[in-house]
């Protein structure tokens with residue numbers, strides 16, 4: 001009995017991407033697909049969304065797990081605390097993430113784009129399902145679009161309204177990373193005029209998210225994202241990509257009875273209609289491919305129906321797709337490993353040098369010294385700042401063998417996490433005993449055992 005091949009009509013399906021040669025957009029409406037990668041991605045998306053929503057609510061060491069309080073210049077990251085003086089911390093975090101992305105791309109291709117990029121996660125896990133729910137699957141939605149009328153109109157309006165509401169919620173989900181949860185709720189209850197900056201941020205973010213997820217979509221990956229453009233230098237023949245096995249699939253045999261001289265591809269176009277960037281994976285690795293794996297599941301489904309082995313479209317290296325052996329160890333990995341090693345050494349030194357508190361001594365502005373009752377005096381300000389995630393106490397010990405007299409009103413202090421205090425320090429010596437500038441060290445010990453020597457110089461008239 002002749003087997004019916006699952007071939008689609010190619011009317012309107014170009015596989016040339018969502019941007020036409022004239023620069024106009026052909027907005028894709030990808031068909032639904034199910035399969036092992038679809039399910040795996042759904043699970044990953046659900047976990048990532050849950051983490052994103054939960055992190056500002058989970059408290060570690062009395063602070064949100066991730067909270068970037070730009071206004072107060074206080075930053076909390078999984079129990080670690082930092083302030084404005086720790087911008088080097090940001091440098092190491094960003095370069096660390098950059099290196100991780102470079103190594104991951106060399107090994108696993110665009111795994112970030114397909115599995116973890118917020119653009120993909122929010123679009124595929126939130127906005128695309130809304131579209132499906134209201135407008136139906138691809139064929140139904142396209143038919144409704146062609147027919148137009150009241151049915152099309154109300155569906156479009158409802159879709160856009162729901163998109164806007166979801167964009168509003170997502171914008172506020174991002175905002176709690178920068179404004180604490182209780183403060184955000186207080187702001188939402190209050191008038192926008194009482195906190196215009198936060199209101200403006202929320203409004204701008206809502207509009208941007210709505211515009212991006214309702215209209216712009218895959219163009220962000222194809223036209224704007226710099227990471228996509230770097231693929232040609234980051235990926236080589238041994239990186240894992242989503243690819244089509246040309247040796248097995250060609251020559252294509254659309255609608256033909258399967259014979260020994262045809263390839264396994266039946267030109268059914270399923271891999272093209274499920275593609276969110278509307279490309280044809282059979283044309284080779286393309287900048288528009290975000291490695292979403294939809295075409296793998298689509299083709300596997302077709303192969304199952306034809307009783308052929310899965311994997312005509314699969315995760316493989318370009319070398320593997322040519323039938324050669326994939327190399328894991330290769331020169332570029334040595335270069336990346338060397339860079340990562342330099343990063344690890346640099347970051348280790350920087351983190352080890354970081355103390356849980358800041359102590360700096362600053363001379364009071366104005367005259368460097370004064371003469372008072374035969375006493376020479378210098379006045380300083382000791383600035384203390386607790387960078388630890390918990391409340392700490394500090395003991396300030398002035399030196400004893402310098403001949404200088406120290407007047408410090410409080411030598412035992414307690415500071416909350418990320419709180420600071422300025423302590424006046426008056427240093428004096430009898431004028432007759434002063435023979436020249438005297439450097440000195442104040443010793444500060446924290447309750448967590450860390451200590452610092454803060455240096456300054458007592459100055460007086462030239463002798």
Ligand code: SF4
Pocket residue numbers: 242271274275276277278279280281288289290291292293294295296
């Ligand atoms: S993996 Fe396949 S479906 Fe996904 S973007 Fe690339 S070509 Fe399109």
Ligand code: SF4
Pocket residue numbers: 244249264265266267268269270271272282298299302312313
């Ligand atoms: S690669 Fe697979 S899904 Fe794509 S046209 Fe060929 S048989 Fe169909």
